[in-house]
Amino acid sequence: MKFNLEAIFNIDRRIVFVVVFLTLLIPLLVPYAMPCRPTRDVKDMFRLIGEAAANNKPVMLSFEFDPTGAAEQEPMARAVMRHLFARGGRAVVMCKSGGQQGETLHLRILEDCAQEYGAVYSEDYVYLPFKPGSTNLVINLGQSLPSTWPKDYRGNNLSDLPLTRNIARLADFDYVMIICSSMTTVIDWLTYGQAPYNLKMGFGVLGNVTPDCANYVNSGQIKGLLGGLIGAAQYEQMLVDNGIGLSRRFSTADLVDSKMPVFCAKLADPNRSGVARHVWQALSAEAQQAAQQTAARNHSELSLEDKRTISVALNEAITRTDIITDRDLAGLVLGDTTRALLQRQEIAVREAQVRRRLFVENLFPAGLAKAQAAGQAMRWMTPQSIAHVVLIAAILFGNVCYLWGRARKRKQARA
Amino acid sequence: MKKTDLWLIGGFVVVMAGINGILVLANRLSWTPAPGGWIDWETLGTMVGAAITVAIMSQLYKDNPLFKLAEHMFVGSALGYGLVVTWYSMWVNEILPGLRPIGQYGWSAILRPLQIAEQANMPQLLGVWSIILPAILGLLMYSRLSKRYAWISRIPFAVMIGFGVGMAIPAEITANLLKQLKPMMSDPFHNSSGNLAIRWDEIVILIGVLSTLFYFFFSLEHKGAAKVVSRTGIYFLMVAFGASFGYTVQGRLSLLIGRINYLFRDWIPLIP
Numbered sequence: 001m002k003f004n005l006e007a008i009f010n011i012d013r014r015i016v017f018v019v020v021f022l023t024l025l026i027p028l029l030v031p032y033a034m035p036c037r038p039t040r041d042v043k044d045m046f047r048l049i050g051e052a053a054a055n056n057k058p059v060m061l062s063f064e065f066d067p068t069g070a071a072e073q074e075p076m077a078r079a080v081m082r083h084l085f086a087r088g089g090r091a092v093v094m095c096k097s098g099g100q101q102g103e104t105l106h107l108r109i110l111e112d113c114a115q116e117y118g119a120v121y122s123e124d125y126v127y128l129p130f131k132p133g134s135t136n137l138v139i140n141l142g143q144s145l146p147s148t149w150p151k152d153y154r155g156n157n158l159s160d161l162p163l164t165r166n167i168a169r170l171a172d173f174d175y176v177m178i179i180c181s182s183m184t185t186v187i188d189w190l191t192y193g194q195a196p197y198n199l200k201m202g203f204g205v206l207g208n209v210t211p212d213c214a215n216y217v218n219s220g221q222i223k224g225l226l227g228g229l230i231g232a233a234q235y236e237q238m239l240v241d242n243g244i245g246l247s248r249r250f251s252t253a254d255l256v257d258s259k260m261p262v263f264c265a266k267l268a269d270p271n272r273s274g275v276a277r278h279v280w281q282a283l284s285a286e287a288q289q290a291a292q293q294t295a296a297r298n299h300s301e302l303s304l305e306d307k308r309t310i311s312v313a314l315n316e317a318i319t320r321t322d323i324i325t326d327r328d329l330a331g332l333v334l335g336d337t338t339r340a341l342l343q344r345q346e347i348a349v350r351e352a353q354v355r356r357r358l359f360v361e362n363l364f365p366a367g368l369a370k371a372q373a374a375g376q377a378m379r380w381m382t383p384q385s386i387a388h389v390v391l392i393a394a395i396l397f398g399n400v401c402y403l404w405g406r407a408r409k410r411k412q413a414r415a
Numbered sequence: 416m417k418k419t420d421l422w423l424i425g426g427f428v429v430v431m432a433g434i435n436g437i438l439v440l441a442n443r444l445s446w447t448p449a450p451g452g453w454i455d456w457e458t459l460g461t462m463v464g465a466a467i468t469v470a471i472m473s474q475l476y477k478d479n480p481l482f483k484l485a486e487h488m489f490v491g492s493a494l495g496y497g498l499v500v501t502w503y504s505m506w507v508n509e510i511l512p513g514l515r516p517i518g519q520y521g522w523s524a525i526l527r528p529l530q531i532a533e534q535a536n537m538p539q540l541l542g543v544w545s546i547i548l549p550a551i552l553g554l555l556m557y558s559r560l561s562k563r564y565a566w567i568s569r570i571p572f573a574v575m576i577g578f579g580v581g582m583a584i585p586a587e588i589t590a591n592l593l594k595q596l597k598p599m600m601s602d603p604f605h606n607s608s609g610n611l612a613i614r615w616d617e618i619v620i621l622i623g624v625l626s627t628l629f630y631f632f633f634s635l636e637h638k639g640a641a642k643v644v645s646r647t648g649i650y651f652l653m654v655a656f657g658a659s660f661g662y663t664v665q666g667r668l669s670l671l672i673g674r675i676n677y678l679f680r681d682w683i684p685l686i687p
Contacts, residue, residue, distance in 0.1 A: 071673025
């Protein structure tokens with residue numbers, strides 16, 4: 001049989017779809033987070049948000065995305081909010097055009113992150129509901145925040161909320177970050193928000209918009225850029241590298257489902273003491289029953305509400321010296337990386353809390369995710385990278401087939 | 416609608432209901448209704464979302480009524496949702512509360528807007544007129560629906576264009592021209608401290624900008640040295656298009672990963 005490489009061009013497109021689908025699905029079944037190297041733009045954004053939080057200055061976040069772009073932009077929003085709340089920062093989050101179908105998603109992100117870090121609505125964050133208008137809203141924000149958005153999504157006057165009481169206009173924010181999907185929005189913000197007030201402004205954009213932002217980064221108009229999923233993954237990498245996980249509180253995300261039976265077995269143990277007893281007492285009778293069922297079966301019966309109760313109790317435990325004593329902490333074995341992180345000035349002030357957290361992690365080693373656990377974007381970069389390799393190989397193979405076919409035709413023509 | 420289409424849609428609903436039933440019975444998909452109810456709305460939402468995702472993706476096989484049904488449902492619900500959100504965010508939250516001083520203070524709110532705005536603690540600069548004027552202009556837009564009175568819509572358009580041009584020209588020149596030109600004019604042979612250093616990135620950007628601009632300069636035939644510069648411009652354009660395409664592929668793959676994650680984690684719990 002004569003083998004014809006050119007047949008590759010007549011392949012059924014549905015085969016290509018199946019190959020791409022499987023290339024993405026199979027790596028997702030194996031949980032592995034691909035480490036990545038943050039770019040200068042991501043580091044800039046991380047630094048500026050960290051500085052705003054450290055100086056106790058408010059940050060404005062404009063969520064202009066909806067479920068359509070959530071795969072790329074939700075991890076960005078979560079990473080930035082986690083960073084901000086972990087550092088004790090404050091944020092005014094608003095929903096402008098492009099995000100009208102995303103209000104529920106925005107609120108879920110904010111409430112999840114706030115719950116994880118104990119952030120309080122109206123003091124640490126405020127959400128301004130969707131308002132139509134694009135360019136004119138940016139212009140109005142430059143003039144006055146309260147006249148542009150008189151009320152938050154709960155109907156409170158901005159002048160009555162502790163966070164927004166003293167914020168008059170856009171220029172009062174230390175840093176402005178916009179998560180949006182189109183280049184038109186980026187240009188609107190740069191033209192009517194950044195240029196007149198010389199604001200520090202960063203963007204989180206979809207992958208296809210990222211190259212168009214490059215010239216604005218080069219000119220210094222954009223300070224900090226998260227481009228696509230890789231941008232979100234790099235920001236998560238920055239969180240991991242800077243020990244944000246180490247210094248933060250316990251979250252529901254720390255309670256990994258696959259390890260819940262081991263965790264619950266320790267809680268349900270009749271001889272429990274210390275932290276385990278404290279957490280057990282915080283649970284309702286139904287939640288205790290669910291924990292016992294989880295310990296008995298190899299499947300989590302705990303609802304999200306139960307997990308929240310557990311994370312709240314764990315957070316309380318790490319602040320109580322009667323539950324975790326200094327004597328307990330003295331026996332704690334620390335690794336070199338942890339020691340190095342504890343020597344950092346920003347983490348050193350919370351050393352006691354960090355050590356108590358480590359103690360609890362050691363107590364439930366199988367039940368809790370590591371503090372430095374990767375985020376969603378880092379996990380999703382694994383199938384993304386494999387798919388890229390497959391696509392590059394396919395493009396190269398296609399080119400080889402084309403060149404081979406052309407050479408064969410020339411040979412036939414000469415003959 | 417053809418009979419086969421109905422069979423296809425009916426079959427799809429039955430298959431999806433069967434899969435969801437198996438998942439719930441096997442305890443792979445939680446069904447915990449709120450007290451007093453019998454529907455778990457969150458799980459039902461996941462089921463419907465999964466069904467619509469599958470229906471939309473079925474277009475990859477070939478065009479079919481399932482895809483069309485899902486597409487029309489998406490367009491209809493998105494438009495309806497957008498309309499309701501806009502109605503509440505503009506009319507209910509902005510315009511009606513802004514007009515409340517008229518009901519409270521009567522004609523005084525219209526005739527003495529500044530004093531009333533101060534009394535009513537309104538943030539708007541011109542009191543109720545800040546609401547009335549834009550609302551009237553907005554309503555005038557609907558005159559386009561009538562052939563006879565369509566000319567009236569030119570008034571709000573004139574206001575919009577006049578305002579837009581007035582705002583845009585200075586702002587655009589600052590943001591998109593002057594600030595963009597600034598890095599082009601920096602010294603590529605000295606670093607920010609003033610020490611002698613070759614800044615290759617600046618040189619590459621300078622060559623890229625000049626050669627790309629020259630490529631679009633058609634008053635001179637691209638021959639000889641001009642051809643070399645023009646060709647360089649093409650190469651820079653190709654690199655830019657390649658980067659843009661690469662990022663677009665990455666973005667599309669991310670969206671697909673998001674959908675796969677939804678189907679095989681939120682719906683069928685296969686992904687850990």
